[in-house]
Amino acid sequence: MSNLDAAFFALADPTRRAILARLAKGEATVMELAEPFEMTQPAISQHLKVLEDAGLVVRRVEGTKRPRRLAKGGIEAMDQWLRMLRKALEKNYDRLDEVLATMEKHKKGETR
């Protein structure tokens, strides 16, 4: 729970969210992660460090490789992020409900 702020900070970056989305499909090495993003491996490593510090991603040692995978908390944090975004969209439409109610009132006022 103390990690939540770090998790939200980590999720605030689109590249890091894309990395999480990729890792949600399975384990991947830094090289595999760097490929679709057209970023250098050090740049990806930097993003991975933020994700690891936030407890969203864990690494494993396999010979010279350090494949990363999603931590259990990573999935939960992603869900929370999505719920937040869904709320923002719902909030738009709740506001639109109010706008429509006001329009309806004005219309009735006009016809009287």
Added chain:
Amino acid sequence: MSKMTLKTEGDTHVVVTRRFAAPPEAVYRAHTDPKLIQKWLLGPEGWTMPVCLNEARPGGKIRYEWTNGKGGGFYLTGEYLELEPYRRIVHVERMHLPDPTPDNHIETRFDADGTGTLMTMRMTLPDAQTRAAMLATGMERGMEASYVRLEAII
């Protein structure tokens, strides 16, 4: 009670539906009149839309600029392709973050539903990766989803 549904369709579509208590004419106007758009298309609490250009005619331009009042902001541009007043809108749009995202092609339908309206917004992205990125970015109208968890949380 959640009146909104959001689901992915195929590899490149996102479909959002929402019911409104007002007739299609009013919902359509709320999507095309800048003064009305500025009242609701705002996303998270604390954001406003100081610039709202909406030329509701085929070929007309769209430009929305949002700010959080603390130096944060981004904008969206688009063009109208087709408009059937009070029934249907087809347009393309892209976010500028500040680099432009790939075009999102959107058909929005306003169908009478009793005394209200059923709105169906069908988005088409160029490819699966773009859709995932858009859903992950989630800024567009608070849009959301992920490869993995979308079905579970809806």
